[in-house]
Amino acid sequence: MTAVIIKINDIVGRRSYNCDILFRVIDFQKIDGKNYAILYGEAFRLVADAPYEDLVIIDALQQAKFSEEYRTLEEQSLRLFTQDVNLLREKQEYEATGGYAVESSYFQIPGKVLHLDGDPVYLKKCMAVYEKIGVPVLGIHCNEKEMPMKIGELIDYYRPEILVITGHDAYSKAKGKLSDLNAYRHSKHFVMAVREARRKVPHLDQLVIFAGACQSHFESLIHAGANFASSPARVNIHALDPVYIVAKISFTPFMERINVWEVLRNTLTGEKGLGGIDTKGVLRTGMPYRPIKDE
Template sequence: MSINLMDIVGRVSYSCDILFRVIDFREQNGQKVAVLYGEDIRLIADAPLEDLIAISPSTRAKIAQEYHSMEEQSLELFRQDVELIKQKQEYQATDGYSKLFNYFQMPGKVLHLDGDPSYLEKCLNVYEKIGVPVTGIHCNEKEMHLKIGQLIDYYRPDILVITGHDSYSKAKGKKSDINAYRHSKYFVQTVIEARKKIPHLDQLVIFAGACQSHFESIIQAGANFASSPYRVNIHALDPVYIVAKVSFTPFMERINVWDVLRNTLTGEKGLGGIETKGVLRTGMPFNIEHHNETD
């Protein structure tokens, strides 16, 4: 069976452990290879055509259901976290429920740059379910550093996500060599450009990276959170759970890094970061009558 663009395939040499989308073909050492994007994992890979096998719709559906269950579990845990935060805020805003204050909340605004339009759409759907205000932009990883300054000026986000696909190649160098990674250096450059605009770590919270990304370089460049400390793959939605936690944590509170990671699908092997303040702000009064009129 021939392999075509946008086919869902597995790599025989890896026991089809990850599902990929075929997004391009190229010549490599006189051999035709396919360029692959992970279907649920933020990994980019090359593979010779003879190593690929098309995945049947039934197998795809089964694996998709497994991932969906994991995603729903993480989403439910996150919703519980947000509800606890809201209850705490309500208690403080009403002086221990002793006063009837009407208050409103302003979660942090997110600007999400993603190298994969399919993943971006998935992420935007989850942001909407959670209630995070977000602007999503599809941008090739290699061009992000050229565009980020203008985008920050225009959208003025509280939280910035810089993600897409990445991978480490042992043939290109040691794990400490950033040139051995597909897109890590571009993530680093984009973080550096963003920090030229807003240097303070708590005025713009940044998540950057994808599968197997060079974690240390991205953090040193100025990111608050990044992937991948153990060079493992990360799930497509992991950046959403991290920045949503930041978005809904009050700006007077510090975020414990473990509290951010525990509801992600990958955990501390794939994600890490530094102590960071939340960006949620509470205000009052909330004019219910006016709000109803504008609805």
């Protein structure tokens, strides 16, 4: 029987994990004389390496099955989140018009998001959801190791109210204990990037930061200055979880504090994968709204 050759960008599963997660092959390396593949999760922000012989190519039919399961979860979360946003808008309209006592047009300025992502595929997915919801965003693909060097200049240029620092991460038991930051693939780079951002904007309510990916060192990210981070229980987080968190912040009025549980309840991962601290919203409402018409 001819051996199956696995190539870059093939979709694979790991035999040793019963193919529970779909991965995309992004590179091959030799480790201690053995061939390994470097893998990025297709729906989860997880990076892993696996021996070549542990990999199984996932055919189109199996991929479609996984994709349908993921899509159902994503649509459910998006539907619940959209309901939340609509309620926030109705509340704002009621307050802006004095309880509908006057007819007055108004406008809203949601918080601007700067989203740095270590994975261009995930960034594209996130940008599509931001656009669907109506969040103003600048998305930048940036290697996790380069984020600390680039974050300051990007903040100066874009002046965001919300910053997302994400990509791929993973904890390795072989490298140390759960409390050891060096036992994580990219957590230290996320931490350094958060610290650089806080040097630019120290106040937690002037720049709201989400940082982390799958299995990231939650406590270090919060102590570095993130408002929200992953992953308290060191579990995998879904690719779109950061979007749901920052979109909620973007559409919450700046005079209101965000209940952490209300932010987490409609994410795909929940409190095991995501957490945070009390934070103010960033939405601002103004009036009147009278668009100028060209004659």
